Amino acid sequence: xxxxxxxxxxxxxxxxxxxxxxxxxxxxxxxxxxxxxxxxxxxxxxxxxxxxxxxxxxxxxxxxxxxxxxxxxxxxxxxxxxxxxxxxxxxxxxxxxxxxxxxxxxxxxxxxxxxxxxxxxxxxxx
Amino acid sequence: xxxxxxxxxxxxxxxxxxxxxxxxxxxxxxxxxxxxxxxxxxxxxxxxxxxxxxxxxxxxxxxxxxxxxxxxxxxxxxxxxxxxxxxxxxxxxxxxxxxxxxxxxxxxxxxxxxxxxxxxxxxxxx
DNA sequence: AGGTTGTTTCGAGATCTGTCAAGGTAGAGA
DNA sequence: TCTCTACCTTGACAGATCTCGAAACAACCT
Numbered sequence: 001x002x003x004x005x006x007x008x009x010x011x012x013x014x015x016x017x018x019x020x021x022x023x024x025x026x027x028x029x030x031x032x033x034x035x036x037x038x039x040x041x042x043x044x045x046x047x048x049x050x051x052x053x054x055x056x057x058x059x060x061x062x063x064x065x066x067x068x069x070x071x072x073x074x075x076x077x078x079x080x081x082x083x084x085x086x087x088x089x090x091x092x093x094x095x096x097x098x099x100x101x102x103x104x105x106x107x108x109x110x111x112x113x114x115x116x117x118x119x120x121x122x123x124x125x126x
Numbered sequence: 127x128x129x130x131x132x133x134x135x136x137x138x139x140x141x142x143x144x145x146x147x148x149x150x151x152x153x154x155x156x157x158x159x160x161x162x163x164x165x166x167x168x169x170x171x172x173x174x175x176x177x178x179x180x181x182x183x184x185x186x187x188x189x190x191x192x193x194x195x196x197x198x199x200x201x202x203x204x205x206x207x208x209x210x211x212x213x214x215x216x217x218x219x220x221x222x223x224x225x226x227x228x229x230x231x232x233x234x235x236x237x238x239x240x241x242x243x244x245x246x247x248x249x250x251x252x
Numbered sequence: 253a254g255g256t257t258g259t260t261t262c263g264a265g266a267t268c269t270g271t272c273a274a275g276g277t278a279g280a281g282a
Numbered sequence: 283t284c285t286c287t288a289c290c291t292t293g294a295c296a297g298a299t300c301t302c303g304a305a306a307c308a309a310c311c312t
Binding site: 185186187190197198200201202204205217220221222 | 288289290291292
Binding site: 020021022023024025026027030031033034035037038039040041042043044045046047049050051053054055056057088099100102105106108109112113114116118119120121 | 146147148149150151152153156157159160161163164165166167168169170171172173175176177179180181182183214225226228231232234235238239240242244245246247
């Protein structure tokens with residue numbers, strides 16, 4: 001299914017993995033990565049993502065009832081997650097199954113790694 | 127300055143740190159955390175955040191020239207980062223200085239931690 | 253064919269991004 | 283002290299984008 005999704009983020013193009021707390025991110029990389037954070041920036045999508053990521057895979061039929069939203073709305077949110085490159089899906093028989101894309105998920109986490117090296121000095125010592 | 131910012135996210139309320147890949151996030155937590163991801167979901171704010179996070183602190187006067195945007199626009203984006211609880215600021219003399227809030231930043235990173243335990247099975251073995 | 257499951261299309265209302273104009277705050281100089 | 287200037291934020295606004303549901307569509311099974 002997502003093989004036909006041409007708008008999907010190309011993970012190879014995401015300059016990989018230097019934490020943003022180590023070196024300022026250049027503009028092109030920011031444009032590539034921001035859509036991933038944006039996709040997680042909605043409470044419904046964040047919960048969908050966590051439901052998908054906490055199991056090997058999950059059927060849409062198990063996702064939809066967890067929300068007080070219509071089927072089409074859930075489908076839209078899932079599409080956003082797919083186009084951000086965070087999840088993958090395929091149909092098997094009647095049902096459509098979603099699973100996380102570990103590379104994307106790990107890259108995002110790596111960007112947020114934080115070493116105290118650049119932390120603000122303690123106000124007391126400043 | 128940000129002491130008067132009443133809309134700022136209360137970090138104590140952010141159910142702390144269980145990676146979303148380990149356990150599905152409940153609705154209330156999602157509502158609290160999503161604004162942080164949303165704040166990083168814009169290329170300009172992502173770059174601002176990385177510029178702030180990669181040094182102990184930085185003056186707005188050093189942030190603005192890095193973008194092809196007006197002062198008020200940068201100020202608005204900084205306000206979004208502030209209200210998301212990701213950064214802090216205070217005025218010292220003429221200039222306003224921004225610095226990262228390490229607790230918030232680390233919490234966000236912790237949420238994205240990924241253990242292969244729940245990774246999708248290799249398609250070959252599926 | 254008929255029923256179930258998901259996605260797409262389309263439209264209304266809300267939210268976001270950016271600019272200009274105006275306001276507040278602090279330092280410098282007369 | 284009074285004014286001038288620099289720095290940054292706020293308010294008001296237009297245009298773009300997002301969220302969501304109703305209806306239509308597509309894929310699959312029996």
